[in-house]
Amino acid sequence: MARISVPVSATRLAPPSQVHSAPIRAGVKSSNHPTEPQNVRKVGWEYLWQSIRTSLPLVVIDLMALALAITVSRQLVWLLGGAAGMNLSAMFPPIALGFVIVGAELGLYPGIQLSPVEEFRRLIVAVACMFAVWTVAVLIVQDTFDVQGWFLALSFALCATTLVMARSVARRVLGSREWWGFPTLVCGDDTRAIEVYEWLRTSPHVGLRPVGVIADPSSLELDGSEPWFLGDWSSVRSHAVDGKAYWALVIPSEEAQSDITDEVDSCLEAVPHVQLISELSGLPDHWGGRRPVDGLDGIHIQQNLMLPGKRLTKRLIDLVVATSALLVLMPVLVAIALAVKLTSRGPIFYGHSRLGLDGRGFKAWKFRTMVENADTKLDQYLEAHPELREEWEKDQKLKWDPRITVVGRVFRKLSLDELPQLWNVLLGEMSLVGPRPIVTSEIEKYGDCFGLYTSVKPGITGLWQVSGRNNTTYDERVQLDEYYVRNWSPWLDIYLMLRTIRTVLFAEGAY
Template sequence: MSETTQTLENKSFTLPPPQHNPALTLSSSASPRLTILILILTDAFALLFAAILALIIRTPFQNGVSIPSYLPIVPIITLCIPAFALARLYPGIPLTPARELRTITLTISLFALTLAALTFLLKEGPTYSRAMLLLSWMFAIILVPFARAMTRSIFSHRPFWGSPAVIIGSGTTARTLLRSLIHRPEIGLKPIAIMRSPYSFSARSIFQTIPVITDLSPAINNPKLLRRATAVIAFADFDSDQYEKILNITSQNFRSTILLPAIQHHASLWVTTTDIDGQLSLKIRHHLINPAKRLTKNILETILILIITPILFPIFSLICILIKLDSKGPIFFFQTRIGKHGLPFQMIKFRTMQTDSHHRLEEYLNLNPSKRIEWNRTHKLQHDPRITRIGRFLRKTSLDELPQLINVILSDMAIVGPRPIFPKDVKRYQADFDTYTLVRPGITGMWQTHGRNTLTYPERVQLDLYYVRNWSIWLDLHILIKTIPTVLFGKGAY
């Protein structure tokens, strides 16, 4: 390999051939191939299990047809795996959950429609009945994402999972990315080194256990690593000449390169690359200004309300009785919150506090100065003395928010959306407040599914803004699915 010269920190240095460089050689156990194999086995198991469930449910209702007569469909279902590969679901690194859910659902749906068309054309009705295909499709779009999520939760912390990554740059953008990759291993990029940028300071103390390098030769010294490694370049950390030279090096040596643009805190989920006369460009789709997509959200949420209201009514009634038996005071609690277009509305919740809550709070904070710091930071207390016995259970299970379904019916809120905020918290959003008010606040949202009360307020703000900027039906669906275990296990609730 010829020598490559690159300028960093206003001085030249050379990336020599591997055999002449005694410097550090990076290594990693992360294996994209093993990750792909595990995901393929996961998908195959989920698809086969979906087919078997469909067989079990379908067969008793079809006279004269036994389970063995349906078995030929099982290997056909596994043909969905190549379709997943064509849809770039392997290794799926990095792939956001909402985009993965969309890709899986559309791929399985297209495969099911193709199989249904072939069944009709080949006149194989008894073997591949429409009911069988419908049930298999329904189970598959549920089981495949669930199985993948379980697989990632089990294996993402293992050394072999994912793809090794070298972060090139050590400014704010690169540091933020590195923290995300360390704290969220399910993303799949395993940082093995970070290359200092000319504008960084005390990088070694910032990145601690991640090796800090000043050039790319430690990575280039390991050809086997390069064949499975990803380079991530932070635009903002280099000037144009340095950036061009680094990009040339990574394109010649690394398996793939991810470009991290200087623009942050903007839409990122539904962005595609495009070529405009040889210029790399990013195309951002703004779903919020698409009337059809917004109408679809309203219709789907209305249907969901109609489905769950009769189911939840007995629970709703029981909670009303328990609140009256537990403490004196009204059943419902009303609070002024900020809604769409910045208009205030009265949010409805089950009452979970004593009627003299303000007096109890002041007395508690005066006796516990350390708790006042917690209160001033989040306006929440982990051991709040104002909460009633039934109120503590309602908050832990989020059942205190059931009356907000009335707000949804009144069009004050949505089922999924940003967290409804107090009027006094408007200033926390600063220039982004107009962005926040583009949508109706939701009963559930990214704040609830990403830590709830364990988050700082700035983190809550960023999650709200991420939701608005990246909104789609698929993001809503992902949040709804993630809300279920959050509510069941009471994660971050108090």
């Protein structure tokens, strides 16, 4: 099973520097799956609470299994006349915490939709990491390594065995509880969708609780009275919200194996976790046969910026970096302000109306780089040079803009004029990294992607700024924004911020 976050129609994950040339455009709606452009759904406390309810019992059971296994190992060592050579009461709590952190990173919590083989592998890796940290901790705390090696080996074997057995029992018990697991939509215009629905309904230990089936009634010859049938593809969002569904399993139609965009796109704006079931099997087949087992083979698309924890992480990064940058750059900001004031008439700052989160307007602040009455001067210039009007209407930019002052041209080249937007970041109107802020007249150019664009805060920098900036077309810019929203991660933000430094220093694509 592959767990990656990709644009739906991408044939591969292109490096960020090459995204503008990759076929990543999504958002094209098929007539069979009508949807209205709207904001991407954001999930909040209900999702967090469901994640806690699903994860916490497994955390408790795992820690109990570890404590039991290590205690039994210690007792066996004493019975055989040996000594473990360590204080378990002091060492176990931090080691157990490390196990939980590693387990969460490996996806053991909440541990949804893992095959027995994959869950076994991840448990062994987590235990191995725990024992590696355990060994290093003993070496640091004690001058000599007096822990018996066979005690560690026995503990490792018992921990691995006990964890696997405890997990198996826990899943069976928890699966019988209605509050455990995640409500799930099963989507597909193929009879395999009904089979997957029935399998999930009879396999609650997987942790995906089927709400019902989304399908084109004519494709499955349904009359609408089936108890498991929810509606057609246009109703995905309403059923996801009403049913509090956070997962969707999409089964591609056999007639559309070459293009799965239409099969997946309706779910992406409504469900944070979309699992595209492998077209080779339809149902899980990890054992090499066709019988269902505990795992669904396919590609997992996770909409990170739908999730409250991910959004909180992004906000914390914004606050820490923006505050630090304002403090460090204060002398530079003062120097730029003086240069603006002493070289041209007008205010130091310029606030331009832009569209932000959920389509709300805000003032994006910059150091003023243009002369007074800039709009009037632009109209006069375009009237005198009609051959440049097409260039302006195409990208809302001119290679040589007569409105820009001498020092303003330098500031724009180095992107110094945008430093006041750090204040917008602190106010929560912008993010350090995100799509380029746009004006109302640009909405039409985003088309069906506008709802996706307004699902996040615009950024001071972003994928567009490090991928050619003004040397890219507007369509490529839209694709870059879409790619960013679909594939956001903290590491992507950090990478783009570092790339921005190089882009600014070499003034790549700036004018």
